[in-house]
Amino acid sequence: MYAAILGHLGADVVAANALASVVFDLAVVVSLGLASGGAILIGKEIGENRLEQARRDASRLCKLALFCGATGGILILLTRPLLLHIVPLTETASGYLAIMLMINSYYIIGKSINATVIVGVFCAGGDSRFGLITDALVMWGVSIPLGLLCAFVFRIPAMVVFFVLCLDEFVKMPFIYRHYQQFTWLKNITRDFSAEEGTAQGT
Template identity: 35%
Template sequence: MLIKDKSFYKMLLAIAIPITLQNLINVAVGMADTLMLGQLGEIELSASALSNQLYFIFLIVNFGLGGGTCILVSQYWGKKDIPKIRTIMGIMYKVSIALSIIFTLLALCIPRQIISIFTNDINVINIGEQYLRIVCIGYIFASISNCTVMAFRSVQTVKISIVIYGSSLLVNVFFNWLLIFGNLGAPELGVIGAAIATVIARITEFIISIIFIKFFDTKIKLRWDIFKRADKSLLIDFIKITSPVVVNELIWSVGSATMSVIVGRMGTEVVAANSIANVVNQFMTVFIYALSSSASVIIGNSIGEGAYKKTKDASFTILLSITVLAVISGCLVFISRPFVVDFYNVSAATKSFAMDIMLVNSVIIVFQALANTTNVGMLRAGGDNTFVLINDVIFMWLVALPLGFVSAFVWKLPVIAVFCIIRVDEVLKSTCALIRLLSFKWINNVTRD
C-alpha cells in the first residue's frame, strides 16, 4: 500500500536528488556537444552522433554490468556483509577492463566499417572515422568511473557522482570551446577537438574516482587486493545474476543502434533532428530515472534485510509517483518544442523533423518512464532478470524493429509515423512489466549466508 512515513520519502529523495544532478550534468554534456557541433552544421553533428553509437552500445553493456553488480551489492549491503561486497566489486572491475579493451580495439581497427552501418553519407563517414579513432581512447576510463559510481550508489553513497560528472562537464565544455573553435590561440580542430575534449573529460572522471576510493570512502574501503580476492560461489552468483542483465543491455543497445540505422538511412537532417529531440527527452526524464535508481537501491536493501512487506509497499508508492511525474514530463516536452529548435543553427527541414519527433516523444515518455522504473528499477532489484530480458527484447526485436524498417523503406511513411512505430515497444513492455510487478512474484533474495 501507499507509504505515508516521511522518512521513506526523505531517504528516496536523499538518493534521487544527487542522481538527478548527475543525470542533469550528463545531459548538459550531451547538450553542450550538440549545441557546439551544431554550429558547424548537420554533417559534423551527425558524424559525432553516429560515431558515438559504438560508445552507446559500450556504455549500455557497462550499465548492464554495473546494474547486475548493484543487485548483489545492494542486497549484501542490506545484510552489511562488506567482505562479499569487496569481492563482487573486484570481479566487476576485471570484467569492465576486459570489455573496454574489446570495444577500444573495434573502434581503432574498423571505425569506418562501424559508421558505414548507420549511414551512406561519405562526408559523415569520413569525419566520423577521425572522431571515433580518438574518442575511443576514453572508453576504459569511462568504464571504470561508471561502474564505480553505480556500485557505490547501491550502498547509498551518491554525492560523489556529482563531483565526478560535474568536473567532467566543466572540463568537457571548456576544451570543446577551446579546441572546436580554436579559442585562446588553440588550433581550430572542429569535430576532432570535440573528440579530444571528451577523452580529457573521461580521464578526469577516472582520476576523481580513484581519489575518492583511496582517500574518502568509509563504507566499502576498497584496496588493490580486490583484484586478488577469489570466491567461487560468489563468482557463480555474479555470472548468474549479471549475465542476463549484460545480455539484456547488449541486445537492447544493438536494437537501439539498429533503430539508428533506420534513422540514419532516412537522411542527415533526420539524424540531426533526432539528436536534438534526444537531448530534450533526456533532460525531461532525469528526475524520473533518478527515482528509478533510488527504487533499485531501496528495494534491493529491503530484500537483503528480509523486509518483504516494505518491498511491496515501496514498489507501489514509487510506481504511483513515477506515473504522475511522467505525465508532467510529457506535457513539458510538448510545450518546449518550438523554443528548443530555435537554439540550433540547422535547416528549416531539420527543425520541422525535430518538432515531429518531440511530439511523439511527449506521449511515449510516459510509457518509457514506466518501463524503465518497473523493469530496471524494481524487477531487477528483486533478481527477476530473466523476465526483464525477455520483456525488453521481444517487443523491440519482433515488433518495433521489423515494423520500423517496413514503415520507413517499404511503406515510406512520414517521419512522424515511423517514429511512432519504432517507439511502440515502450507501450507494450511497460504494460507487461506492470502486470508482473503487481503480482509480486519477482521478489527474490539472492544473497548467501
C-alpha cells in the same frame, strides 16, 4: 538500429532526431535516477525480509515514476517553442523536430514507468531475466522489424516511422504490469548467513 533506420530517411530527419534525443535524455534523467535509487531501497527492504514494506514502496515508486514521466513530458512541451525558435535548422528539419518532441512528450511516460519497474523493482528482487527477455523480444521482434518494414518496404512518411519506433515502451507495458501484479519478483534472494553459521556449528 534505430539510428540506422532514421539515418536512411534523410539528413533533415537525422538532424532533428539528434536534437530531440538530447532533449529526451535530459528530461528522462530524473526517472532513470529514480529507477536506480528505487532498486537500492527495495533491495534493502527485501534483504531485511520486509516484503510487505517492499511491496508498498514498489507501488509508491511506480506512482512516482508516472509523475516524473509526466513532468518530463511537460518539460519537453514547454521547451519545444524555444528550441524551434533558437536552433538553426531547415524548415523541413524544424517540422520534424516539432513532431518528434511531441511524440517524446508522452513516450517519456512509458520509458519512466518501464525503467522504474524493470530496473528498480524487478532487479531488486533478483528478477532481471524477465526484463531482459521482454526488452529483447519487443525490440527485435516488434519495433525494429516494423521500423524496417515501414521505412524500406512500405516507404511511409518519416514521422510515422519515428512514431512506430517509439511504440516499444507501450507494447511491453501490459506484460510488465501483469508480471508486476503477480509479485513473483518479490522474494528474498539473500542467504541467511546466521542460520548457515548455526547449522555449521551444530555439525
